[in-house]
Amino acid sequence: MANPVPADSTNDGAKLLPNQLAEAFALFYEESKKLESQQADLQEKINQLTQELYDSNHRLKILLNAIPAGVVLLENNLVSLHNPSVLNFLPRIVIGQALTLPEDWQPSIAPGEYLIENAVGRRTIQLVRIDEGSRSIVQIQDITANIHLHQQSQQENRLAAMGKMAASIAHQFRTPLATALLYSSHLCDGKIAADDSQEFAQRLRKQLLSLEKLSQDMLRFITNRPRKSELLPMTHICKPLSKASDLCVKKKG
Numbered sequence: 001m002a003n004p005v006p007a008d009s010t011n012d013g014a015k016l017l018p019n020q021l022a023e024a025f026a027l028f029y030e031e032s033k034k035l036e037s038q039q040a041d042l043q044e045k046i047n048q049l050t051q052e053l054y055d056s057n058h059r060l061k062i063l064l065n066a067i068p069a070g071v072v073l074l075e076n077n078l079v080s081l082h083n084p085s086v087l088n089f090l091p092r093i094v095i096g097q098a099l100t101l102p103e104d105w106q107p108s109i110a111p112g113e114y115l116i117e118n119a120v121g122r123r124t125i126q127l128v129r130i131d132e133g134s135r136s137i138v139q140i141q142d143i144t145a146n147i148h149l150h151q152q153s154q155q156e157n158r159l160a161a162m163g164k165m166a167a168s169i170a171h172q173f174r175t176p177l178a179t180a181l182l183y184s185s186h187l188c189d190g191k192i193a194a195d196d197s198q199e200f201a202q203r204l205r206k207q208l209l210s211l212e213k214l215s216q217d218m219l220r221f222i223t224n225r226p227r228k229s230e231l232l233p234m235t236h237i238c239k240p241l242s243k244a245s246d247l248c249v250k251k252k253g
Helices: 007-066 084-088 144-189 194-224 234-252
Strands: 070-075 078-082 113-117 122-132 135-142
Antiparallel strands (some): 113 122, 122 135
């Protein structure tokens, strides 16, 4: 025979259930408020970072558009972005395609430098590439003016060195030349004895030989100085050779 369930026990459980539900609902409501607050803070932070990123990109775009050098961004060796200055160097550049250089760009002796000749004259273009994983940044700029300034500075330095050398040579010439003039003036006076005259003549000859040695050293220095070198495009060498070979072929034919 089953034992009867006490009536008081059932009534106590029914009385505690609403209290437990209320506490659980209050706890859920409190945690929901905390979660909403954290979500709002996170969204505010995301909005702030998004605005900062937009401002940074805007400033970077202004900077890239302002600089005279061309800047190209490559992704997997394909053009993904470039500033307007690139069109001054590569007018046929196309986003989404590989970066190609014009055929009239002749490589120079210096790495990353190219020579361009047109009706305006010769230009020197410098190309610098920085690889960062699958992305690359290419900078293109005209360094013709910089090269001219460097050459002008070198010329001024050479002129200054030549001025110092001329002053040094003049100083070296001055002493033996003054001595030779002194001895020659004594010889021209006619008031010295024959023995003294021969001694003055020997001294004069010695000073003249010293002057001759200085002049020979100067001539040797000028003759042996290095010749000025000049960069020339390969077309300047290949075209005459091609014409000469064609003439040889025609003569043999």
